[in-house]
Amino acid sequence: MKFIQTFQVFPDIPKPLAFLETLSRNLWWSWNQNAIELFRRINPRLWEASGRNPIVFATRIPQDRYEELAQDDSYLAHLEQVRKRYENRVLNQTNGESPWDEGETVAYFSMEFGIHETLPLFAGGLGILAGDHLKAASGLKMPLVGVGLLYREGYFSQYLDKDGWQQEAYPETDQYHLPLIKQKDKNGNSLVIRLAGIGGDIHAQVWQIDIGRIPLILLDTNLPENSSEVRDITARLYSGEQYTRLAQEVLLGIGGMRALDALGIHPTVSHMNEGHCAFVGLERLRQIMDRYDISLETAREIVPRTTVFTTHTPVAAGHDEFPPAMVKPYLQPLASRFGLSTDKLVALGQPDGAASESPFSMFILGLRTAQYINGVSQLHGRVARHMWSHIWPTRSDDETPITHVTNGVHIPTVLAPEIRPLFDRHLGPQWNMGSTIPENADRIDDIFDEELWQAHEMCRSRLIRTVRELMSRQYGRRNAPLNVMKTVESVLDQDVLTIAFARRFATYKRAHLLFQDPDRLEAIINSADRPVQFVFAGKAHPKDNEGKGIIRSLVDFGRRTNLRHRFTFIEDYDMHIARVLVQGADVWLNTPRRPMEACGTSGMKAALNGVLNVSIMDGWWCEGYSPERGWRIGNGEEYQDHNYQDVVESQALYNIIENEVAPLYYDRTAGGTPKAWLKMMKASMKMAMARFCSLRMISEYEERFYLPASRRYEELVADGGAEARRLGDQHRRFLDKWPQIKVAPPVRSAEGPFRVNQSFEVTTVVQTGELRPDEIKVELYYGKMRHLDRIDAPLVKMMRVKEERSPGTYLYCCQLPCTDSGRYGFTVRVTPDADAWIRYRPELLTWA
Ligand SMILES: *Cc1c(COP(=O)(O)O)cnc(C)c1O
Numbered sequence: 122m123k124f125i126q127t128f129q130v131f132p133d134i135p136k137p138l139a140f141l142e143t144l145s146r147n148l149w150w151s152w153n154q155n156a157i158e159l160f161r162r163i164n165p166r167l168w169e170a171s172g173r174n175p176i177v178f179a180t181r182i183p184q185d186r187y188e189e190l191a192q193d194d195s196y197l198a199h200l201e202q203v204r205k206r207y208e209n210r211v212l213n214q215t216n217g218e219s220p221w222d223e224g225e226t227v228a229y230f231s232m233e234f235g236i237h238e239t240l241p242l243f244a245g246g247l248g249i250l251a252g253d254h255l256k257a258a259s260g261l262k263m264p265l266v267g268v269g270l271l272y273r274e275g276y277f278s279q280y281l282d283k284d285g286w287q288q289e290a291y292p293e294t295d296q297y298h299l300p301l302i303k304q305k306d307k308n309g310n311s312l313v314i315r316l317a318g319i320g321g322d323i324h325a326q327v328w329q330i331d332i333g334r335i336p337l338i339l340l341d342t343n344l345p346e347n348s349s350e351v352r353d354i355t356a357r358l359y360s361g362e363q364y365t366r367l368a369q370e371v372l373l374g375i376g377g378m379r380a381l382d383a384l385g386i387h388p389t390v391s392h393m394n395e396g397h398c399a400f401v402g403l404e405r406l407r408q409i410m411d412r413y414d415i416s417l418e419t420a421r422e423i424v425p426r427t428t429v430f431t432t433h434t435p436v437a438a439g440h441d442e443f444p445p446a447m448v449k450p451y452l453q454p455l456a457s458r459f460g461l462s463t464d465k466l467v468a469l470g471q472p473d474g475a476a477s478e479s480p481f482s483m484f485i486l487g488l489r490t491a492q493y494i495n496g497v498s499q500l501h502g503r504v505a506r507h508m509w510s511h512i513w514p515t516r517s518d519d520e521t522p523i524t525h526v527t528n529g530v531h532i533p534t535v536l537a538p539e540i541r542p543l544f545d546r547h548l549g550p551q552w553n554m555g556s557t558i559p560e561n562a563d564r565i566d567d568i569f570d571e572e573l574w575q576a577h578e579m580c581r582s583r584l585i586r587t588v589r590e591l592m593s594r595q596y597g598r599r600n601a602p603l604n605v606m607k608t609v610e611s612v613l614d615q616d617v618l619t620i621a622f623a624r625r626f627a628t629y630k631r632a633h634l635l636f637q638d639p640d641r642l643e644a645i646i647n648s649a650d651r652p653v654q655f656v657f658a659g660k661a662h663p664k665d666n667e668g669k670g671i672i673r674s675l676v677d678f679g680r681r682t683n684l685r686h687r688f689t690f691i692e693d694y695d696m697h698i699a700r701v702l703v704q705g706a707d708v709w710l711n712t713p714r715r716p717m718e719a720c721g722t723s724g725m726k727a728a729l730n731g732v733l734n735v736s737i738m739d740g741w742w743c744e745g746y747s748p749e750r751g752w753r754i755g756n757g758e759e760y761q762d763h764n765y766q767d768v769v770e771s772q773a774l775y776n777i778i779e780n781e782v783a784p785l786y787y788d789r790t791a792g793g794t795p796k797a798w799l800k801m802m803k804a805s806m807k808m809a810m811a812r813f814c815s816l817r818m819i820s821e822y823e824e825r826f827y828l829p830a831s832r833r834y835e836e837l838v839a840d841g842g843a844e845a846r847r848l849g850d851q852h853r854r855f856l857d858k859w860p861q862i863k864v865a866p867p868v869r870s871a872e873g874p875f876r877v878n879q880s881f882e883v884t885t886v887v888q889t890g891e892l893r894p895d896e897i898k899v900e901l902y903y904g905k906m907r908h909l910d911r912i913d914a915p916l917v918k919m920m921r922v923k924e925e926r927s928p929g930t931y932l933y934c935c936q937l938p939c940t941d942s943g944r945y946g947f948t949v950r951v952t953p954d955a956d957a958w959i960r961y962r963p964e965l966l967t968w969a
Contacts, residue, residue: 135191145175146300152533228388230398241275253531257815259333268377271339285676374400389834392429396483402490415842430491442480497720529818535726537704555814562811584705621706626661626668629717637771651783654687658694711736729809731802861890903947
C-alpha cells in the first residue's frame with residue numbers, strides 16, 4: 122500500500138449555525154464561558170465525552186440535531202450574542218487606542234504552550250504561562266505571534282499500575298481533531314521550511330492555530346521527505362534524549378524564525394521563553410543582515426537590543442547544555458554565512474567565550490543575544506542575579522542585569538463558572554479585563570458572603586463529582602474488585618475541609634513533605650470534629666524514579682482502610698483537572714524547597730477562586746502572602762541539611778493545618794457560613810485580581826521591554842542601519858580603547874567621623890587615554906557596609922571633571938552626603954557613557 126489517499130468528511134452544518142464552525146477553529150472559545158455553553162448545551166454529556174473538543178464534538182452530533190438547532194430561536198439568539206462578542210474581541214481593528222504602529226510585531230518563542238487540554242503541546246507551568254501570555258496579548262490586542270512545535274504525541278499520559286507505579290502512554294493526537302490551519306506558500310503548496318540537520322536537511326510543515334487574535338505558528342517534522350529520526354523530532358515534548366532535544370531546539374529557534382520569514386513576518390522584537398529558544402538570535406542575525414544588507418557586526422548591535430529573554434529555572438544544572446561537537450553541524454551554515462569559523466559561532470554559547478571544550482549552554486547563548494533578561498518573581502530575579510553573576514564578574518550581584526516580571530494567570534481561563542455570575546453582577550461586564558480596571562478588585566468586597574459560599578460549595582461538589590468519576594474510570598481500567606469500585610464511587614465528603622496538592626512530582630516540589638509523620642497525618646485526616654480530606658494529582662518525568670516512588674508511597678498511604686475515603690490520587694493531571702481543583706478545593710498546598718519554585722502559578726489560580734494558600738515562602742507567595750490571605754510554612758529560611766529541613770517544615774505544616782486552618786474553616790458560630798474564612802477568601806481573590814493577573818504581567822512586558830525595544834528596532838534599521846552602524850563603531854571604539862582607562866584610589870576632603878547632614882568631597886584622578894571625558898561616566902559608588910568587603914544596597918553618584926591635569930588626565934570630584942548614621946564605604950568606578958547593552962559589557966568597567 123504505497124499510495125493511500127486520504128480525505129476527511131465534516132458534518133454539514135446548516136447555514137444559520139455556520140458560526141459554530143468558525144468558533145470551533147479559534148481557541149478563543151476556550152476562555153469564554155458563553156461560547157463554551159453554546160457548544161455544551163447542544164448535548165452536555167456528549168460534550169464531556171468528546172473531551173471538550175468542539176471539532177470532535179461536531180462530528181458526533183447527529184445531523185437532525187443540527188436541523189433542530191437551526192430552528193431554535195433561543196439557540197440562535199445565544200449564538201448571535203457570542204458571534205458579536207467574537208467580532209468585537211477577535212476581528213475588529215484596534216481603533217486608534219493601541220500604542221503599536223503598523224508593522225511592529227513581537228515574536229514569542231516557547232517549547233510548550235498550554236492553551237487547552239485538547240492541544241497536547243505542554244508539560245507544566247512554563248507552558249501554561251506561555252499559553253496565558255498569548256491569551257493576554259489577544260485581550261490587549263497586541264501585535265504578537267507565538268512560535269512553537271507541533272508534537273504528535275505531546276508530553277505523555279499517565280496511569281498507575283496496580284502497585285501505584287506510574288506508567289506512560291503516548292497516544293498519537295489526530296491532527297484532524299485540532300483547529301490547525303495548514304500554511305501555504307505563494308503557489309498554494311504546503312509551506313515547508315528547511316534547515317540544516319545532521320546528514321541532510323530537516324523539513325518542517327508550518328501550521329497555525331488561532332488563539333483569539335494571536336496566531337500561534339507551529340512546526341511539524343512528520344513529513345514523508347524526512348527520515349524517521351527527523352520525523353520524530355516533533356514526536357514528543359521533553360523526550361529526554363539529548364540529540365532529539367538539541368534538534369528540537371534548533372528547529373524551534375532557527376526553524377521558527379524561518380517560518381516567520383516565509384510567512385512575511387519580520388519581528389521587531391523577539392521574546393525567548395527560557396533558554397530552549399536561544400537559537401532564535403542567530404537566525405535573526407542572518408535575516409536582519411539579508412533584509413537590510415548590513416554586516417554581522419551591525420546586526421549584532423540590533424538583535425540583543427530588541428530581544429527579551431525570560432528564564433524560569435533557579436538551578437544552573439536545570440539549563441540545557443550540549444557538547445560543542447553536537448551543535449556544530451547545525452550552526453555550520455550560519456557560520457559560513459557570517460564569515461566566521463563554526464568554533465567562533467559555537468563559542469557564543471560557551472561560558473569562557475573562546476573556542477573551548479566547555480559545554481554549549483543555551484542559557485549563555487540567550488544572555489549574549491538579549492538585553493532584556495528577566496526572572497519570573499521577585500525572589501527568582503534575585504536568585505538568578507546571584508546565579509549568573511559570574512557572567513558579569515566586575516559587578517556585584519545586585520547589578521547583574523537580570524530583572525523580574527512576576528507571572529500572572531489568565532483570569533477568564535481559570536475563573537470557576539460558578540463564580541462568573543457573581544463577577545458579572547458585582548464587578549460588571551469588564552471583570553475579564555482583570556487588573557487593567559482597578560475597580561474590579563475593590564468590588565469583590567461587594568459580593569455577599571452567602572452567595573460566595575454557595576458558589577464555592579458548588580465548585581467543591583463539582584470537584585468531588587469529578588474525582589469520583591475519574592477514579593471510577595481509573596479503577597475500572599485496572600479491573601478493581603466490586604467492593605473497591607463501590608468505595609471509589611463515593612470517595613470524599615461534601616462538607617469536609619478539602620486540601621489539594623496538584624503539581625509535577627519533581628523532587629523539589631516535595632510532595633513527600635506531608636508524609637514525614639504518617640500517623641500524625643492520619644490523625645489530622647480522621648479528626649472527629651474537624652476532619653480533612655486530600656486530593657492529589659501530578660505527573661513525574663518518565664525518567665524520574667524518585668518522583669514515581671513518591672507517587673507510589675502516596676497511593677500506598679491512601680490504601681490504609683481508614684483513609685481510603687479521604688485520600689485520593691487522580692491520574693493524568695491536565696488543564697481540565699487543574700481547573701476543577703483550583704476552583705473546588707478549600708486549600709491549595711505548596712511545599713517546594715525554597716528557592717526552587719521560580720514562581721508557581723497554580724496558587725494564583727486557586728487564590729482567584731477563593732481557595733486559600735498554605736505555602737512555603739517561595740516564588741510568588743513571597744509577594745502574595747499576608748496573614749489576611751493565607752498561611753506560610755516557615756518564614757523563608759534556607760537550610761543546608763535537607764532532612765532536618767523536611768522535619769521542621771512538616772511539623773510546621775501539621776501545626777498550621779491543625780491549629781489554624783481547620784479551626785477557622787469549621788468555625789460556623791456566625792451561622793451556616795464560616796465568616797472569617799470568607800473574609801480571607803475575598804482578600805485572596807482581590808489580591809489575585811489586582812496583582813497576579815496575566816494582563817498585569819503582559820502590560821509590564823509591553824511597557825518595560827516590548828515597546829522600548831520595538832521603537833529601538835525601528836531607529837536602528839532606519840537608513841540602511843545607520844544608527845546600528847554608529848553603535849557598532851562606538852562599541853568597537855570602547856572595546857579598543859578601554860584598556861587605557863586608569864582610575865586612582867579616591868581621596869576624601871575629611872576623615873570623619875561625620876554627623877548626619879554633613880558632607881565631604883571625594884576626588885579621584887582618571888586617565889582616559891584616547892577616550893574623551895564626555896564618552897565616559899565616573900561614578901562614586903557608596904553605601905552602608907555590614908560586611909568588611911562589600912557595600913550593601915549601593916548608591917551611585919556622578920562625579921564631574923574639576924580640572925584637566927594634563928592631556929588625557931582629569932581630576933574628578935563630587936560631594937558625598939551623609940544622610941543617615943551608620944558605617945559607610947565608598948569607591949569610584951568608570952563606565953562608558955552609552956546605552957545599557959554597551960554599558961553592561963563586563964570588560965567595560967574599571968574600578969579604582
Ligand atoms: C497552572 C498549572 C501548572 C503550573 O502550576 P505550578 O504552580 O507551577 O505547579 C501546571 N500544570 C497545569 C495543568 C496547570 O494548570
